[in-house]
Amino acid sequence: MDKRIYLAEKPTSYWIASTPETGYPSLDQDLHADVAIVGGGIAGITTAYLLTLEGLRVAVIEADRILRGTTGHTTAKLTSQHALIYDKLIGRFGKDLALQYANANESAIRWVWKIAKEQNIDCDLSEQDAYVYTQKEENRDGIDREIEAALELGIKAEFAERIPFDIPVAGAVRFKNQAQFHPLKFLLPLAKEIENRGGRIFENSRAVELEEKEKPSVAVKNGAKVTADRVVVASHYPFINKEGLYFARIYVDRSYALGIRAKEKYPGGMYINAEDPSRSMRSQPDGDGELILVVGEKHKTGQGVDTMLHYENLMDFADEIFTVEDIPYRWSTQDCMTLDGVPYVGRYAKDNPDVYVATGYGKWGMTNAIASAHLIRDLIVKGESPYGEIYDPSRMATGAAIGNFVVQNANVVGQLLGGKLAPLPDDVELEKGEARVVEIDGHRAGAYRDRDGAVHVVDTTCTHLGCELNWNSAEKTWDCPCHGSRFTYEGEVVEGPANNPLNSVKNTNIVERVATDQF
Numbered sequence: 419m420d421k422r423i424y425l426a427e428k429p430t431s432y433w434i435a436s437t438p439e440t441g442y443p444s445l446d447q448d449l450h451a452d453v454a455i456v457g458g459g460i461a462g463i464t465t466a467y468l469l470t471l472e473g474l475r476v477a478v479i480e481a482d483r484i485l486r487g488t489t490g491h492t493t494a495k496l497t498s499q500h501a502l503i504y505d506k507l508i509g510r511f512g513k514d515l516a517l518q519y520a521n522a523n524e525s526a527i528r529w530v531w532k533i534a535k536e537q538n539i540d541c542d543l544s545e546q547d548a549y550v551y552t553q554k555e556e557n558r559d560g561i562d563r564e565i566e567a568a569l570e571l572g573i574k575a576e577f578a579e580r581i582p583f584d585i586p587v588a589g590a591v592r593f594k595n596q597a598q599f600h601p602l603k604f605l606l607p608l609a610k611e612i613e614n615r616g617g618r619i620f621e622n623s624r625a626v627e628l629e630e631k632e633k634p635s636v637a638v639k640n641g642a643k644v645t646a647d648r649v650v651v652a653s654h655y656p657f658i659n660k661e662g663l664y665f666a667r668i669y670v671d672r673s674y675a676l677g678i679r680a681k682e683k684y685p686g687g688m689y690i691n692a693e694d695p696s697r698s699m700r701s702q703p704d705g706d707g708e709l710i711l712v713v714g715e716k717h718k719t720g721q722g723v724d725t726m727l728h729y730e731n732l733m734d735f736a737d738e739i740f741t742v743e744d745i746p747y748r749w750s751t752q753d754c755m756t757l758d759g760v761p762y763v764g765r766y767a768k769d770n771p772d773v774y775v776a777t778g779y780g781k782w783g784m785t786n787a788i789a790s791a792h793l794i795r796d797l798i799v800k801g802e803s804p805y806g807e808i809y810d811p812s813r814m815a816t817g818a819a820i821g822n823f824v825v826q827n828a829n830v831v832g833q834l835l836g837g838k839l840a841p842l843p844d845d846v847e848l849e850k851g852e853a854r855v856v857e858i859d860g861h862r863a864g865a866y867r868d869r870d871g872a873v874h875v876v877d878t879t880c881t882h883l884g885c886e887l888n889w890n891s892a893e894k895t896w897d898c899p900c901h902g903s904r905f906t907y908e909g910e911v912v913e914g915p916a917n918n919p920l921n922s923v924k925n926t927n928i929v930e931r932v933a934t935d936q937f
């Protein structure tokens with residue numbers, strides 16, 4: 419049976435669907451702020467909030483609506499357990515720096531509890547144990563090593579024989595006293611508080627340029643500018659290419675989520691497996707009872723062959739564990755990955771004291787972004803941070819990171835050339851809901867026929883650095899396999915680093931094929 423018919427036709431994040439839409443104005447005239455923050459995700463909003471508490475005037479510049487990027491599509495586990503990380507961190511950076519990472523993330527959890535209590539924010543925050551489990555006997559050793567490493571860093575870690583689901587498990591590491599929350603219910607009140615304290619938030623204002631004169635300024639698409647003493651780049655993938663070589667040090671990875679209702683009650687706890695394909699679970703109370711989030715699968719953005727297949731794999735996994743009664747939500751999203759698995763947070767470039775960056779959370783940005791906000795606040799206000807060294811964007815690459823640099827950049831070159839050289843059909847038939855890459859007047863183009871039968875043809879050359887885009891059937895977007903930019907089928911930017919839309923192409927020779935099956 420075709421499982422796809424059980425999935426909502428359009429991806430919808432539970433977090434976004436269950437909170438009101440914001441309506442901040444767009445930036446239409448020049449202004450001055452103490453700090454300009456590009457990006458209104460968890461990193462940008464938390465940084466802006468902390469800086470307003472210090473009495474600084476901030477301006478948040480958001481390309482779309484705030485909190486609708488990766489933060490609006492996350493799993494929202496609040497944990498310092500980032501899969502199996504501490505054994506690797508101690509091996510790569512030594513105990514002192516691994517301790518900075520552990521402390522930064524543990525403190526982030528405590529900070530959420532503190533702010534939720536102080537500000538009386540009802541954000542479904544609850545204490546949960548977090549588990550990484552393995553189903554393979556040969557990976558038991560990795561679990562044992564992680565427990566040892568975590569204990570060495572003062573984290574309350576322990577071994578668990580099993581997890582409360584009917585699947586075979588060879589062992590698990592449990593971190594006690596971790597948490598989960600509804601990220602938008604927590605962050606939307608912080609955004610309000612930013613305004614109450616004199617900060618400004620601008621939506622539908624895509625930053626396209628950073629000018630560095632006596633003071634830095636950020637220009638948005640319509641030409642209006644925010645000049646500031648300091649600029650924080652919290653745009654997920656840095657929106658500017660100059661300095662720092664971030665485009666060669668970040669790759670972008672997508673994953674998928676199902677929000678299911680099941681016959682069984684969820685037993686509590688947050689779970690992730692230690693191997694690929696990744697499987698992650700938590701529950702979420704909501705008006706109609708309990709939603710269970712089943713998250714996982716992964717591929718580099720723009721490199722998934724049939725992206726709907728990833729949902730099917732998650733449906734199979736959910737069926738193994740639960741009696742699934744409904745799947746009201748499905749969504750997917752992506753995060754920036756660094757070469758050594760630690761985010762880049764701090765000065766954008768070594769010799770640039772006024773511009774900061776916060777990126778590369780490796781799918782663990784709920785606590786890491788809060789840690790980043792504290793780090794950047796401390797750098798701006800005090801000139802130093804207790805976590806500065808481990809997150810330093812200019813840190814030297816270690817052996818593993820150098821290897822990863824070679825692998826990731828070879829992949830980018832392969833995608834760049836492969837996309838340009840692949841032979842293409844120059845006349846095609848398209849069903850409604852179908853997309854193909856075609857050749858039009860000697861150029862590669864992407865054609866999509868919408869539900870009403872209209873054909874949309876765009877130039878598939880990414881406006882960021884020129885890679886050729888691939889179709890994402892689950893989201894109906896054109897995605898860049900090199901740096902993760904995404905575009906609607908009409909060519910508008912969905913997410914950067916690209917700042918400019920795709921060129922549209924005149925449709926000459928695409929005819930309609932009558933659908934033979936459901937899509």
Ligand SMILES: Cc1cc2nc3c(=O)[nH]c(=O)nc-3n(C[C@H](O)[C@H](O)[C@H](O)COP(=O)(O)OP(=O)(O)OC[C@H]3O[C@@H](n4cnc5c(N)ncnc54)[C@H](O)[C@@H]3O)c2cc1C
Pocket residue numbers: 456457458459460461462479480481482483484485486487488489490491492493494495496497623624625626652653654657671672673674675713751752753776777779780781782783784785786787914917
């Ligand atoms: C499937 C999945 C599950 C995850 N689950 C967890 C989890 O359980 N726990 C956890 O800790 N982490 C998790 N993460 C990671 C976490 O969700 C992210 O790291 C985090 O949300 C990133 O926040 P951000 O603020 O950096 O980015 P975003 O939330 O994407 O915010 C960046 C904002 O910048 C804006 N922007 C971009 N370019 C521009 C521009 N040029 N001008 C103006 N604005 C711009 C965007 O529109 C966006 O609103 C998960 C990630 C994935 C992919």
